[in-house]
Amino acid sequence: xxxxxxxxxxxxxxxxxxxxxxxxxxxxxxxxxxxxxxELGKGPQLIIDIRSNxxxxxDQRIAVTLNKTAKHFSLHITETQPEDxxxxxxxARAYNQGGKLIFGQGTELSVKP
Amino acid sequence: xxxxxxxxxxxxxxxxxxxxxxxxSLDFQATTMFWYRQFPKQSLMLMATxxxxxxxxxxxxxxKDKFLINHASLTLSTLTVTSAHPEDxxxxxxxxxxxxxQYFGAGTRLSVL
Numbered sequence: 001x002x003x004x005x006x007x008x009x010x011x012x013x014x015x016x017x018x019x020x021x022x023x024x025x026x027x028x029x030x031x032x033x034x035x036x037x038x039e040l041g042k043g044p045q046l047i048i049d050i051r052s053n054x055x056x057x058x059d060q061r062i063a064v065t066l067n068k069t070a071k072h073f074s075l076h077i078t079e080t081q082p083e084d085x086x087x088x089x090x091x092a093r094a095y096n097q098g099g100k101l102i103f104g105q106g107t108e109l110s111v112k113p
Numbered sequence: 114x115x116x117x118x119x120x121x122x123x124x125x126x127x128x129x130x131x132x133x134x135x136x137x138s139l140d141f142q143a144t145t146m147f148w149y150r151q152f153p154k155q156s157l158m159l160m161a162t163x164x165x166x167x168x169x170x171x172x173x174x175x176x177k178d179k180f181l182i183n184h185a186s187l188t189l190s191t192l193t194v195t196s197a198h199p200e201d202x203x204x205x206x207x208x209x210x211x212x213x214x215q216y217f218g219a220g221t222r223l224s225v226l
Contacts, residue, residue, distance in 0.1 A: 034215070043206050043217035044157070046114065089156065098170075099145055099210055103156045 002027040004092050006104025014112055019080050021107045023090035024072040030092040033073045034101070035064060038087045047088075048075070080111045115141050115211035119218025126197055127226055134192045134221045136207030142187035143209035148180070151204040151220075163190040197225045 003026040013019050025033075031052040036044035050057045050064045050073065057064050061080075066073040077084055087108050091101040116139040126132050136146055144165045149157040161182055162170040169182035179201075181193040190209075194201055206220040 032213070036217070041220070041222070043117075043119070043208075043219045046214060046216065049214065098162060099215075100147070100159060100162065101208075101215055102159075105156050106154075108154075 002030055002092055002094055002097065002102040004090060004102050004104040006090050006107060008107060009105060010108045010110070012110045012112065013080050015080060015082060017080055019075075019077045019084070019109055019111075021075045021088055021090070021109075022072060023074070023092075023104045024070075025092040025102075026071065027092070027094050028068075028071065029094040029096055031095050032093040033064070033066060034091050034093075035062075035075050036089045036091065038089060038106075040086075044089060077109075080109075082111050082113050085109055085111045114214070115139075115209075115216045117207065117209050117216045117218045119207055119221055121221060122219060123222045123224075125224045125226065128198055129196055131193055131195045132197055132223060134194075134205055134207070134223075136190045136192070136209070136218055138188045138209045138211070138216075141209075141211040143190075143211070144187060146184060146190040146207055146209045147215070148182065148190075148192050149206045149208065151206060153204075157206065160192075163192075165190075194223065197223070199225045201225050 006023045034049035038044040063076040090104040118137045146163040148160045163184040165184045171177045184190040208215045208217045
């Protein structure tokens, strides 16, 4: 089955700097890769996603890149703000897995003012 | 985006009692919903896939008699933790897909005394 590895587990940056979180997946059948932001005590919120037919997607300060050959995808946050502080999860879904998402271990991002 | 409502947000119960958690898709129909469990500072662990009108599919190691799932309508799935014990204390989160994107509820914090 699918396995998703996420790094780093914690990330601390200064306000205004960029943050990069990386994930690798194992199942070449995976074709959808969402990123979720989870604030303390709340459910995850989708912030961006990418499908396997696209190499990069951007939404304002957030971008995601996908390298299908290497089976890795990354989240890039530019001009970080204190409100970006949260836990970020990457996930992968295989076409033939009934819609199940397999999550990475999470990255706790701290943006220091 | 679509809205998934989860209730209650927090519940405290005595050991041996049962607790029911509801998950509703408010503005879309979902033939499938997913139930996750999350321990502090850990990732989301898929417990089961709830299927409208049929039996739920449980992940390996999840006791189906302990965690009863009912998906009686296209907008409601319930998770009942039966004969709860302190080790069942956790954060339970549901999700539902709308047009291929999974949306999460706000989660339920269960504390078993």
